[in-house]
Amino acid sequence: MQSEAKQLDEERRIEPRTDTAFFAVELRGRDLYYRLVRNISESGFSFDDHFPLDRPGDPIVMEFPLPGTGDPIRIDGRVVYARPDRGVGVRIERVESARYRQLIAVPPPARRLRDDDLPR
Numbered sequence: 001m002q003s004e005a006k007q008l009d010e011e012r013r014i015e016p017r018t019d020t021a022f023f024a025v026e027l028r029g030r031d032l033y034y035r036l037v038r039n040i041s042e043s044g045f046s047f048d049d050h051f052p053l054d055r056p057g058d059p060i061v062m063e064f065p066l067p068g069t070g071d072p073i074r075i076d077g078r079v080v081y082a083r084p085d086r087g088v089g090v091r092i093e094r095v096e097s098a099r100y101r102q103l104i105a106v107p108p109p110a111r112r113l114r115d116d117d118l119p120r
Contacts, residue, residue, distance in 0.1 A: 015042040020108050025072070027061040028053075037064070038087065040104055044080065046089045052082035060090055066103050073099050 017039040024047065026033040035047040054060060058079045063072035076094040092100075 017041045018104055018108060020106075022065065024065070025063045027063065035062070035088075042092075042101070042104065044077070044089060044091045045075075046087050048087045049082070050084050052084065052088050054079045054082045054088050056081055060088075062090070064100075064103060066099055067106055073103060075100070 018041065019039050020037060022037055023034050024037050026035050033053075035049065037045055037047045039046055056079050060077050060079055062075045062077070064075060066073055073096060075090075075092055077090040077092045080089040080091050082088045
């Protein structure tokens with residue numbers, strides 16, 4: 001029961017999530033790490049990481065690309081969860097809201113058709 005309650009706590013985002021798939025940059029001192037962002041919402045996002053360096057409570061700085069511009073969106077946040085099976089979840093603490101909302105409005109990538117999806 002304890003782990004279920006913890007998982008529910010980790011999943012608490014008021015706003016709906018937008019599934020996505022794009023690479024962002026985590027800035028860690030002088031190092032850069034490319035992260036595959038899987039979903040975003042007004043208050044947070046998550047990215048894949050099978051060997052997370054981040055721990056819950058850690059501050060995190062990311063740069064997200066905004067299609068059509070050469071200027072990335074800087075995001076300051078705090079890690080909410082970091083698990084090899086689920087990736088890293090981040091709560092946003094500071095971001096340029098108008099530009100971030102533009103990013104959320106970008107349609108998610110189309111799902112690739114598999115042979116099983118085609119009519120016979």
